[in-house]
Amino acid sequence: MSNAVHASQSSPDAHPFDRALVLEGTGAERCASVSADYQNMVGPFGGVTAALIVKAVMSHEAREGEPVALTVNYLGPIADTPLTIVPCLVRTNRSNQHWTITVSQDDVVQCTATLVLAERKPTEESVELAMPQAPAPSRVSSLVSDAFPAWVRQYDMRFVHGGLFPAVAVGDTPSESLVWMADKPTRALDVFSLTALCDAFFPRLFIKNQTLTPAGTVSLTIYFHCDGQTLGAIPSPYVLGKAKAGKYFGHYFDQHAQIWSECGTLLATTTQAVYYK
C-alpha cells in the first residue's frame, strides 16, 4: 500500500468506512483501531470487522485472486483496544488460495476466519435466483436512524418490507426483510463495503418480534458472486438486500440473505448463525 493511499485513508476527510478500514503494519501482522463511527450496542459492527479481515488478506503481498468464500466466527465482544489481524496463507493452488485469519486483542483471539480466493476467469455462467421485485430506492423512505447505535447511522436503509420501528409491511415470513442499503455518505461499492453490507441486516428476531433483545452473530459466511471489475462498473451505490430466518432453536437462529446491485446483478449470498437470549 502506498503512503499516499494510506494518508488519504487516515485523513479526517476520508469516508468513515475507509477511516474504519485503516490497517497499520506489514502483511504478516496488521493493526487496526476500533472505529467509533461503527459501534454497535456491545462492541463494533461485525461487518466492519469482517471487512478488515478481507482487507488484511487482499493487501497481503502473497495474495492471488479475489474473494470466493469467507467465514468469520465472532468469539466474544470486541473492546475498544487495538485489533491485531494475522492473515495466514495455508495453501496456494493452481487457481485458488486458502487463508486463515485471526483477530486478537491483548493476545486474546476475538475472531477466527477462513477466506478462499480465486482467479474469477470467464466460464459457463448463469443465475438461478430471481431478483426480488422492489420499487426504486428513490421511491422508498429512509430509516430514521437517530435513535439507533452508531453503525446504523453510517447506512442509508430503505425498507420495502420487514423494517424496524415502524415495521413497514410484512414479507412472506415474519422475519423477512427487503431493503435498499447504501453507505452514507454514498461510496462506490467494493469488496470491502460489500462484505460489511452482508452483515448490515438487523437480527431477524428483531424484525419478527419488533423489539430489541440481546442477540449477536457467532458465525458469518459470505459467498461472493462478483469480482472487482463487476463492482467497479456498478453505477448505483444502493444494493437490494433480502434476508430471512430459517429456525430459532436452543438460543441460535440462522439468517439467509441475498445482495443484489440496483441493476440486477447478484453480488453475494450470505448466511449467519446468531445467538439470541
Added chain:
Amino acid sequence: MSNAVHASQSSPDAHPFDRALVLEGTGAERCASVSADYQNMVGPFGGVTAALIVKAVMSHEAREGEPVALTVNYLGPIADTPLTIVPCLVRTNRSNQHWTITVSQDDVVQCTATLVLAERKPTEESVELAMPQAPAPSRVSSLVSDAFPAWVRQYDMRFVHGGLFPAVAVGDTPSESLVWMADKPTRALDVFSLTALCDAFFPRLFIKNQTLTPAGTVSLTIYFHCDGQTLGAIPSPYVLGKAKAGKYFGHYFDQHAQIWSECGTLLATTTQAVYYK
C-alpha cells in the same frame, strides 16, 4: 471413548459409516483412515471428512455443548494415506465454545475448519421455513447407484425431483433437487450422519446440465437446528433434502440446502461454495 465402543466401531460387522469414522489417538491429535466405502471420483466424499472433524471435537475431553455452526474448507484432493485431525479449542464462553480444526496428510493441510458448540437450552423457538411437500419415501423410487462412485452406494437416495440419470421431474429452478436420503443399510440419525448428509447432494451443475463435469466443494457450512436428544427421538432414518444453486460465476457456484426429518423437523440448513470447470 471406552475400548468397548472403539472395538465395536472397528468391527467388520459395524455400519460402513461407523467404520469410516473410527478415530485413533487422543484428544489433541487424532488419526483416521480414508474409507474405501466412501470414495468419490477424486478422493473421499467430503461429508465423511466433515463428520470426522465433528467427531474429533465431540470426542475431545474439553468439549462442552453440541454443534451450532460448522465450516469446512477443502484445500485439495485427499489421498489414501492416513488423516491427522487436530482439534484446537480457541475459546470457552459461558454457554458456547469455539474450535478450529485442521486435517493433514503427511504434514500438508488438506482441510481447515471451524466449529461452534453451545448448550442448546430451551428458549423461544419457531420455524419460518416450510417443509417441502413430498410423497412418503416408500412411494418414491431409489436411485440405481451401481454406476456411481462408492460413496453414492452408501446412501438410499429417492429423488422427488431434480435427480440424475434419469432427471426425474424438474423443480422450480433447473438445479433444484428434492430428495429423500438415508444411510444404506439404515442407521439411526446422529450429528455425524447428519453432517455427512448435508454434503450428500450432487453438485447443482450436474442436475442443471444432466452431465458429470469436474466440480468440487471448496467451502461447506452447516447450521444445526437440533441437538442429540432431538436426533435420538427420530424414528425414521430418512431425511428430506432440498437443494438449489444461486449463481454460477467465475468457476464457483453456491448451493443452499435444507435437511428435514421425515416427521417434519428442520434439522439443518447448509450452504456450500463449489468449484466447477
